[in-house]
Amino acid sequence: EPEVTQTPSHQVTQMGQEVILRCVPISNHLYFYWYRQILGQKVEFLVSFYNNEISEKSEIFDDQFSVERPDGSNFTLKIRSTKLEDSAMYFCASSSLTSGLQETQYFGPGTRLLVL
Amino acid sequence: AQSVTQLGSHVSVSEGALVLLRCNYSSSVPPYLFWYVQYPNQGLQLLLKYTSAATLVKGINGFEAEFKKSETSFHLTKPSAHMSDAAEYFCAVTHADTGRRALTFGSGTRLQVQP
Numbered sequence: 001e002p003e004v005t006q007t008p009s010h011q012v013t014q015m016g017q018e019v020i021l022r023c024v025p026i027s028n029h030l031y032f033y034w035y036r037q038i039l040g041q042k043v044e045f046l047v048s049f050y051n052n053e054i055s056e057k058s059e060i061f062d063d064q065f066s067v068e069r070p071d072g073s074n075f076t077l078k079i080r081s082t083k084l085e086d087s088a089m090y091f092c093a094s095s096s097l098t099s100g101l102q103e104t105q106y107f108g109p110g111t112r113l114l115v116l
Numbered sequence: 117a118q119s120v121t122q123l124g125s126h127v128s129v130s131e132g133a134l135v136l137l138r139c140n141y142s143s144s145v146p147p148y149l150f151w152y153v154q155y156p157n158q159g160l161q162l163l164l165k166y167t168s169a170a171t172l173v174k175g176i177n178g179f180e181a182e183f184k185k186s187e188t189s190f191h192l193t194k195p196s197a198h199m200s201d202a203a204e205y206f207c208a209v210t211h212a213d214t215g216r217r218a219l220t221f222g223s224g225t226r227l228q229v230q231p
Contacts, residue, residue, distance in 0.1 A: 004159070031217065033217075033218070035219070041223075042221050042222070042223050042224070043160070043206060043208075043219075043221040043224075044221070045218040045219060045220070048217055048218060055217075056216055056217065056218050058218070091159060091160065093160075095217070102148050102165065102167040102210075103217075104150075104162050104165065105162075105217075105219060106162070107152070107159040107160040107161070108159050109157075109158055109159040110159055
């Protein structure tokens with residue numbers, strides 16, 4: 001069964017450093033998402049991406065964050081200058097277009113980011 | 117804005133007992149509702165979703181949920197808990213009122229199954 005994959009599974013970085021989290025969505029999906037879950041808190045939406053541009057973003061997704069689909073398979077989340085409060089589990093998800101808002105979002109296993 | 121509330125951050129049941137995980141939504145228009153499960157060290161997996169086709173929705177692993185508009189609820193149930201059901205369960209909603217695809221999640225309920 002096709003699945004969303006994410007790399008790395010864990011990343012430790014120093015405050016102020018740039019990190020890039022990588023995702024390979026399901027191959028025939030056209031909508032891509034990033035969510036995060038700070039330890040002990042809710043899963044929160046960051047951004048969605050369709051047709052090579054951001055379609056929605058939350059207040060969390062400020063200028064420190066960017067997303068890119070550099071080739072036909074990868075979808076990346078970049079954090080330019082990490083802060084302690086960026087420590088969280090980051091989930092990538094993808095969905096197809098066929099059913100609109102009903103469409104299931106398929107999640108990857110997550111990248112646990114720790115900022116020291 | 118649409119939101120979901122999950123009552124009970126932790127629920128403990130005995131193996132073989134009924135599982136009931138509660139989810140209430142607030143929405144000005146009929147929402148699309150989802151239940152996801154997260155097993156330890158894994159991503160979120162869809163259990164089931166409500167898309168207005170039927171109020172009683174059956175999902176994977178013997179779970180089902182009933183959409184009750186009068187109670188603004190979408191509680192998740194399973195008649196008989198199994199040890200393998202121990203996980204965290206999240207209720208989520210998409211924003212049918214604004215057309216936004218972003219999922220809004222509840223705070224999650226951790227299910228513990230006692231032998």
